[in-house]
Amino acid sequence: MGRGAFWTHRKCRLEWTMGSECRGQKHHGLKLGGEGKAERLKGRSKLKLWMVRTTTTVLLWTCFLQLTAVGETWGPRVLKGWSSCFTFSDSPLSVKQVTPSVEKIVLPPKRIYRNNGYVMVSCNGGLNQMRAAICDMVAIAKYLNVTLIVPELDKTSFWADPSEFQDIFDVDHFITSLRDEVRILKELPPKLKRRIKPGIAYSMPPVSWSNISYYQNQILPLIKKHKVVHFNRTDARLANNGLPSEIQKLRCRVNYAALRFTSQIEELGRRVIRILRQNGLFLVLHLRYEMDMLAFSGCTHGCTIEEVEELTRMRYAYPWWKEKVINSEVKRKDGLCPLTPEEIALILKALDIDHNIQVYIAAGEIYGGERRMAALSDAYPNVVRKELLLGPSDLRYFQNHSSQMAALDYMVSLESDIFVPTYDGNMAKAAHANRMGRPTRRAVIPDRPKEEDYFYANPQECLGQPDEPWTS
Numbered sequence: 001m002g003r004g005a006f007w008t009h010r011k012c013r014l015e016w017t018m019g020s021e022c023r024g025q026k027h028h029g030l031k032l033g034g035e036g037k038a039e040r041l042k043g044r045s046k047l048k049l050w051m052v053r054t055t056t057t058v059l060l061w062t063c064f065l066q067l068t069a070v071g072e073t074w075g076p077r078v079l080k081g082w083s084s085c086f087t088f089s090d091s092p093l094s095v096k097q098v099t100p101s102v103e104k105i106v107l108p109p110k111r112i113y114r115n116n117g118y119v120m121v122s123c124n125g126g127l128n129q130m131r132a133a134i135c136d137m138v139a140i141a142k143y144l145n146v147t148l149i150v151p152e153l154d155k156t157s158f159w160a161d162p163s164e165f166q167d168i169f170d171v172d173h174f175i176t177s178l179r180d181e182v183r184i185l186k187e188l189p190p191k192l193k194r195r196i197k198p199g200i201a202y203s204m205p206p207v208s209w210s211n212i213s214y215y216q217n218q219i220l221p222l223i224k225k226h227k228v229v230h231f232n233r234t235d236a237r238l239a240n241n242g243l244p245s246e247i248q249k250l251r252c253r254v255n256y257a258a259l260r261f262t263s264q265i266e267e268l269g270r271r272v273i274r275i276l277r278q279n280g281l282f283l284v285l286h287l288r289y290e291m292d293m294l295a296f297s298g299c300t301h302g303c304t305i306e307e308v309e310e311l312t313r314m315r316y317a318y319p320w321w322k323e324k325v326i327n328s329e330v331k332r333k334d335g336l337c338p339l340t341p342e343e344i345a346l347i348l349k350a351l352d353i354d355h356n357i358q359v360y361i362a363a364g365e366i367y368g369g370e371r372r373m374a375a376l377s378d379a380y381p382n383v384v385r386k387e388l389l390l391g392p393s394d395l396r397y398f399q400n401h402s403s404q405m406a407a408l409d410y411m412v413s414l415e416s417d418i419f420v421p422t423y424d425g426n427m428a429k430a431a432h433a434n435r436m437g438r439p440t441r442r443a444v445i446p447d448r449p450k451e452e453d454y455f456y457a458n459p460q461e462c463l464g465q466p467d468e469p470w471t472s
Contacts, residue, residue: 109179116146116224117229118228119137119140121133121234122231123151123152124233125157126402130151141184144215148182149187151234158314168404168407169259169261173260174260178258196228203232206233210237210239212238238251249461249462264397271394272411275389276358281417281418282384282416283358283359284362284420286363286409286421287361288423289338289368295315308328440458
């Protein structure tokens, strides 16, 4: 029997068992004897054996291909020794050890301590004010041996920014990078969360400018009693001075290492910086001439009567702004008002700043709009903002999110060739790579912490010791 006839014959046997017929060979009504039955059984056994072998071969090849794919991904590449299974160059003599390009992230060991309770935090103020508050809260939580819940950002102020912590900061990095100092959770444990109804947790504002003994003697007993305490105000709740050095250094560690912006913010910030660099040197002007600042400070120099009335109404609308009746001219003569755009134009010209330099405005909407910006734009025609450098699609997720916008400005400010503040505050003393001057020690004024140097403006405990003695 020829080879083709043999396979046709076997195929017909299989179809015969199912009551079918082969082309040209009919089996309906055919009765086979004992010899036919034996031959049929023998054929079935061969067919089963053939199917088992075929299935096994397919499975083995499938497994082999899977192992090959795994071998390309995992290290060490143990399969590379099988030269016949890969490329001709993959022989044991030609294999080279390839170091993975992705760095292994080494996490600090967890600090083990007896948990005294949980602290929830609602920050208030602008981005830098909230950033400083978060640093303070981490230091307090560590000192009290409590668990800190990831802070909630301000959503009730003038800016009405709905951003969550994870929208601005890398929350996972924040938690893991500080695990050797304090335990931080994204939310309360489920059992505890069910026990505490929304809005029922013990809530309080800590006393401003308090030393660590206040938290040890007055706050810790409350945490132990209620298990969970909510701080509803966080601005300036920890003293500038008189704290243990480890507390001061932890505040710096949180500020400069743990609070890292999200990858989206950092990527967009780097893009703005690249665009500016392509066009030469750039000056960043932190122009604090925004509506909320003018209303809060009561500084209305150069404003129209209608604008003065609008700013006054706004000041009375916020009960936590304590000062209501303000004499704008007296405050300005005392040097307590932000510089106006017109005044900044005069100052930059007096400093002989090249009028062709790019002037990047790090601020929100300037109060008075183009009318107040005209003098500055005339003197320095290359005035730019992030909204002009980026397309609408780049900023669509940042619109109406003032803190995220401020984060972009913060990144650009640090990379600027010249940084010019126009009002006292956190950004007025931002770190700068080529900043001129000598380090000085913070001025300490007992019982008047508001008038002394702010810790975050000059964190002397975290700075390297200079060759010469610091001035006092």
